[in-house]
Amino acid sequence: MRGVEQREADARQAAERLPELLARGLRRLAITFVNHSGAVLVKGVPLERLPQVARDGVGFSPVADAFGATGLIDPLQSLARPDGDLRLVPVLDTIQPLDPDTGWAWAAGERHHQDGRLYALDQRGFCRRQQTTLTQPEPAGSGLGLTTGFEIEWMVGRPGGADGWQAAVAGGPYGTDRLIEGLDYLSALADGLDAAGLPWLQLHPEYGSGQFELSLAPGEPLQAADRLVAARLVIQRISSRFGLRCSFSPMLAPDLVGNGGHLHLSATREERPLLGGGSGAGGLTAEGEALVAGLLEQLPALLPLACSLNVSFLRLAPGRWAAPFQVWGVENREAALRLIPAGPAGEPAQLELKVADLSANPYLLLGGVMAAIGEALRQPRPLPAPVAGDPAVTAADTARRLPLSLADALVAFRGSPVLREAMGEALHRTVAEAREAEVRRGEELSQAGLIASTRCWPLSGG
Numbered sequence: 276m277r278g279v280e281q282r283e284a285d286a287r288q289a290a291e292r293l294p295e296l297l298a299r300g301l302r303r304l305a306i307t308f309v310n311h312s313g314a315v316l317v318k319g320v321p322l323e324r325l326p327q328v329a330r331d332g333v334g335f336s337p338v339a340d341a342f343g344a345t346g347l348i349d350p351l352q353s354l355a356r357p358d359g360d361l362r363l364v365p366v367l368d369t370i371q372p373l374d375p376d377t378g379w380a381w382a383a384g385e386r387h388h389q390d391g392r393l394y395a396l397d398q399r400g401f402c403r404r405q406q407t408t409l410t411q412p413e414p415a416g417s418g419l420g421l422t423t424g425f426e427i428e429w430m431v432g433r434p435g436g437a438d439g440w441q442a443a444v445a446g447g448p449y450g451t452d453r454l455i456e457g458l459d460y461l462s463a464l465a466d467g468l469d470a471a472g473l474p475w476l477q478l479h480p481e482y483g484s485g486q487f488e489l490s491l492a493p494g495e496p497l498q499a500a501d502r503l504v505a506a507r508l509v510i511q512r513i514s515s516r517f518g519l520r521c522s523f524s525p526m527l528a529p530d531l532v533g534n535g536g537h538l539h540l541s542a543t544r545e546e547r548p549l550l551g552g553g554s555g556a557g558g559l560t561a562e563g564e565a566l567v568a569g570l571l572e573q574l575p576a577l578l579p580l581a582c583s584l585n586v587s588f589l590r591l592a593p594g595r596w597a598a599p600f601q602v603w604g605v606e607n608r609e610a611a612l613r614l615i616p617a618g619p620a621g622e623p624a625q626l627e628l629k630v631a632d633l634s635a636n637p638y639l640l641l642g643g644v645m646a647a648i649g650e651a652l653r654q655p656r657p658l659p660a661p662v663a664g665d666p667a668v669t670a671a672d673t674a675r676r677l678p679l680s681l682a683d684a685l686v687a688f689r690g691s692p693v694l695r696e697a698m699g700e701a702l703h704r705t706v707a708e709a710r711e712a713e714v715r716r717g718e719e720l721s722q723a724g725l726i727a728s729t730r731c732w733p734l735s736g737g
Contacts, residue, residue, distance in 0.1 A: 276392055276393070277364070277387055277392075278391055281391070282330045282331070282391065283330065285367065286329050286330035287326075288367055289326040289328075289367055290325075290326040292325070292370070293322070296322060296325075296380060297322065297323075299375070300375060300378055301322055301375065301379070301380040302378035302379075303319055303320070303321060303377075303378055303379045303380065304319065304321075304325065304328075304365065304380045304381070304382060305319050305379055305380070305508075306320065306328070306333065306363055306365045306381075306382050306383075306384040307381065307382075307383060307504060308339075308384045308385070308397070309398055309399075309504060309636045309637065309639075310340045310342055310398075310636070311340040311396075311398070311639075311705060311706050312340075312342060312343055312344055312583060312634075312636075312709050313633075313634045313635055314342060314346070314733050315507070315733065316335075316339055318334075318335065318363055319379075320333060322380065325365075328365060329365060329367060331362065332361075332364040332384075332386075332387060333362065333363050334360050334361070334362065334363070335360070335361050335362070335363045335386060336357075336359065336360060336361070337356075337359045337360075337361055337396070338356065338357065340354050341355040341709070341712075343713060343716060344584055344634075344713055344729055345728060345729070349709075349712035349715070349716075351708075351711075351715075352705070352708045353704075353705060354396075354705055354708070360389070361386040361388065361389075362386065362388070362389065363384040363385075364384060364385055364387055365384050366382060366384065366385060366399075367382070369382050369383040370382045371471055371472045371473075371505065372470055372471050372472060373508060373509070373512075374470075375470050381471070381505055381508065383501045383504065384399075385397050385399050385403075386400075395699055395701050395702060396701060396702050396705055398638040398642070398702075399497070399500070399638045401639065401642045401697075401699075401702060402497055402500060402638035402639070402641050402642040402645075403497055405645040405646055405697060406421075406495065406496050406497055406641075406645060408645075408649060409421060409645045410495075417648075417649050417652055418544065418545075419543070419648070419649075420542065420544070421495070421496060421541075421543075421648070422493045422494065423494070423495070423538060423539065423540045423541075424476075424490070424493030424494065424499050424539045424540075425490075425491050425502070425536060425537070425539070425637065426488055426490050426536065426537040426539070427488065427491070427506060427507065427510070427536060427633065428481055428483075428523075428534040428536065428633070429487060429510060429521050429522060429534055430442065430485045430487075430521070430522050430531075430534065431443045431444055431457075431485050431487070431514055431517075431519045431520070432485050432520055432527075433518075433519065434520070438527070438730075439727055440522075440730055442484040442485030443485055443519050444460065444485050448480070448483075449479065449480050449481065454480055457480070457487070459517075460517050460519070461478060461487070463513050463517070464478070464489075464509070464510065465478060467509045467512065467513050468506065471505060471509050473502055473505055473506050473509065474492035475489055475492060476490040476491070476492055483531055483533075483534075484531060486532070486534070489506065491503065493539065493541070496641045496645060497638075499637070499641070500637035500638050500641055503536075503637045504637065507523065520731055522534070522730060522732065523632075523634075523732060523733065524584070524586065524633075524729050524731065524732040525589070525590040525632040525633070526587075526589045526590050526729075527730050529589075529722065529726065532590075532595055532596075533586075533589070533590030533597065533632065534590075534632060535590075535629065535631065535633075536631050536632045536635060537627055537628065538628040538631050538640065538641070538644070539615075539626070539627050540625065540626050540644070541623040541625045542562075542563070542566060548560070548617070548624055549562045549563035549566060550566070550567075550614065550624035550625065550626055551563075551617040551624030552617070556658070556660065557605040557614045557616065557624075557661060558616055558624060559658075562652060562655075564655075564657075565651050565652055565655035565656070566626075566651050566652065567614070567626060568651060568655070568656045568658040568659075569647055569648065569650060569651020569652070569654075570612060570626070570628075570644065570648065570651060571602075571603055571611075571658070572656065573643075573647040573650075573691065573693060573694075574601050574611055574612075574630070574677060575601065575678050575684060575687035576687040576688045576690070576691035576693070576694055577643050577647065577688075577694075578630065578677060578678055579681065579684050579685055579707070579710045580636070580639045580640045580643045580694075581631040581632070581635050581640055582630065582631065582632050582634060582635065582681070583634040583681075583709075583713065584632075584732065585680070585713055585714065585725055586725055586729055587634055587681065588678070588679060588681055589722070589725075589726070590632065593609075593665075593667040594667070596608050596609060597630065598613070598630050599611070599630070599676060600662075600666040600667070600670075601674070601676070602659070602661075602662040602666050602670065602675075603658075603659070603661055604662045604663060605661050605663075607661070607663060609664075609665050609666055609667075610629070611629055611630050611677060612626055612627070612629070613629055614626055614627075630677065634729075642698070643694055643697070643698075646693055646694060646696075646697030649697075650693045680714075681710060681713060681717070682714045685707060685711065688706075688707060689707055716728075
């Protein structure tokens with residue numbers, strides 16, 4: 276609850292920060308949130324208004340969460356109504372440059388009711404609650420240390436070609452030829468990330484035609500989600516400057532690999548790692564085994580949070596290294612959960628959720644993952660043996676396929692008491708409604724039409 280005292284305190288904090296921000300040449304602030312369908316929505320304000328906006332927020336209609344993948348409102352959703360208003364409030368400690376050359380800054384926002392109560396459907400608020408529950412000391416929370424980070428895959432191109440998309444940067448998979456061809460673009464992107472204060476670990480050509488990958492530095496879950504949102508905006512901005520279209524879509528053409536948005540996480544208890552240094556398979560500790568087993572069990576239910584588009588499930592096919600099987604493995608890139616042992620330079624052991632793509636709302640995804648982890652530690656279950664090699668071949672009789680469609684995954688999501696309890700009835704129900712709308716949208720399209728409709732996601736059109 277943002278009472279009067281908290282609102283005034285936020286206004287004072289904003290006023291204290293304002294001179295420093297203006298001195299850096301920043302003049303405008305983009306305040307964003309990510310809706311149920313994974314689209315980043317925004318209100319822009321003059322930076323001089325920051326104290327007032329920090330106190331009162333800016334208006335945003337609740338109907339925004341009824342916007343579908345192509346920006347249209349599905350009339351069957353319960354949120355598809357014209358009445359009501361919310362206040363989008365910038366989270367002051369997230370303010371950072373977005374495009375310093377034009378004076379734009381960025382801040383994550385959270386939505387509140389007019390009386391200051393946090394909106395129950397606010398996705399960042401859900402993630403924040405789960406982070407607090409998981410990381411605060413026992414008995415109030417689980418006392419877990421959790422660090423997360425995202426990989427971003429995208430393709431740059433221009434309209435054209437047989438499928439309506441033509442790669443803009445030549446060169447082979449992971450090739451230095453593509454690095455050289457795209458060096459000006461990548462250099463500008465690296466400069467943009469640095470100017471925005473976004474720490475990154477790797478930037479390189481990926482497997483697909485015209486495809487690149489950016490690995491962001493890890494942080495606390497909320498911080499990781501904020502970084503993903505900001506980094507995507509920087510990528511879009513730099514691509515636009517070069518006259519290019521960038522696509523984060525899970526599938527651009529039937530014969531191309533898709534774009535993933537893999538989530539990495541590491542966990543500690545009293546600064547001791549759970550995913551390494553133990554006596555279990557792959558070096559897992561007992562709690563680490565429980566964590567992996569719980570996430571593995573919840574994967575079908577988590578899929579609508581990790582993969583929100585119909586085309587996400589075209590990407591999740593055997594042979595694409597998209598990990599469509601409900602298995603885990605040590606350094607196995609075809610396992611939905613890939614355990615990465617501790618590195619030689621002291622990097623902690625990590626678990627990679629490989630099925631996620633960038634259609635996901637990162638706040639919903641991380642909130643759901645944290646809810647699953649919390650339940651897994653409270654109610655440990657046995658961990659199956661890790662799978663080595665391609666599950667489609669080496670474990671064909673035992674490796675269960677993850678849901679083959681968004682409709683199938685939605686059944687698991689609806690049936691998960693873990694996610695329903697963590698999200699609350701209203702958030703859980705309206706997210707399911709958003710996925711139902713996407714399922715209905717896909718029923719009217721051929722596979723080619725479906726791919727074309729979100730080829731330049733999150734931009735509509737081709």
